Amino acid sequence: MPGHLLVVPKRSDVPRLADLTAEEVADLFLAVQRAQKVTEVHFSCSASTVSVQDGAAAGRTIEHVHVHVLPRSEGDFANNDDIYEELAKHDKGNDVKWRSQDEMVQEAAAMRQTADKLM
Amino acid sequence: MPGHLLVVPKRSDVPRLADLTAEEVADLFLAVQRAQKVTEVHFSCSASTVSVQDGAAAGRTIEHVHVHVLPRSEGDFANNDDIYEELAKHDKGNDVKWRSQDEMVQEAAAMRQTADKLM
Numbered sequence: 001m002p003g004h005l006l007v008v009p010k011r012s013d014v015p016r017l018a019d020l021t022a023e024e025v026a027d028l029f030l031a032v033q034r035a036q037k038v039t040e041v042h043f044s045c046s047a048s049t050v051s052v053q054d055g056a057a058a059g060r061t062i063e064h065v066h067v068h069v070l071p072r073s074e075g076d077f078a079n080n081d082d083i084y085e086e087l088a089k090h091d092k093g094n095d096v097k098w099r100s101q102d103e104m105v106q107e108a109a110a111m112r113q114t115a116d117k118l119m
Numbered sequence: 120m121p122g123h124l125l126v127v128p129k130r131s132d133v134p135r136l137a138d139l140t141a142e143e144v145a146d147l148f149l150a151v152q153r154a155q156k157v158t159e160v161h162f163s164c165s166a167s168t169v170s171v172q173d174g175a176a177a178g179r180t181i182e183h184v185h186v187h188v189l190p191r192s193e194g195d196f197a198n199n200d201d202i203y204e205e206l207a208k209h210d211k212g213n214d215v216k217w218r219s220q221d222e223m224v225q226e227a228a229a230m231r232q233t234a235d236k237l238m
Contacts (some may be wrong), residue, residue, distance in 0.1 A: 017151070017169070020152070025145070026144070028148070029144050033136055036137060046175070046176055048173045048174060049170070049171070049172060049177045050171040051170045052168070052170070053166075054166055055167060057191040057192050057195070058167055058168045074176045084203025084206070
């Protein structure tokens, strides 16, 4: 999905939100707040889904805490909450059409331009 | 679902995460981190789902920013990601069996005892 970002702490191998220091929690979600602002302007959206699958039993498949940020528009999914099924599937590898590295690099560059204008 | 919490900023009528100050964002997600710790101990869980439906187009139905925290266990839902369908339905009123006010007050009191032991 275009604009689907992961916001990830720089410190590596931190499995859970609980393993982050207070400063890192604050920094992570301030980065989420900034990422939302940029994606919503860039994709002309009025909402975002912000989600952490915090632990294996919550559906996390990567052993490092990360926050999903997805720009949302009215009617972007036939059923508004189909997004969660897509989110659940996205890293499972089944029938997922990944964007190419090039496409993602281009998107990141374009979003960075939007960010530079805003901040 | 037992242990399903909403973490809510004290300042009222704040529609979006973007409307929170940096201090409020930090405080909100530090409260989430604490809420996760208590719920996971209280319900003997090893994971949590943390989710913000940030804006109407993201499925939010209450005009005040709130963070869902749900304790998760392996096998708690037949399909791990059915939780998102339940999350989507929970405030829509269709076929939802609400817990009574008394049940929720009792749960909150029991969880507070766990919190007092931990903190």
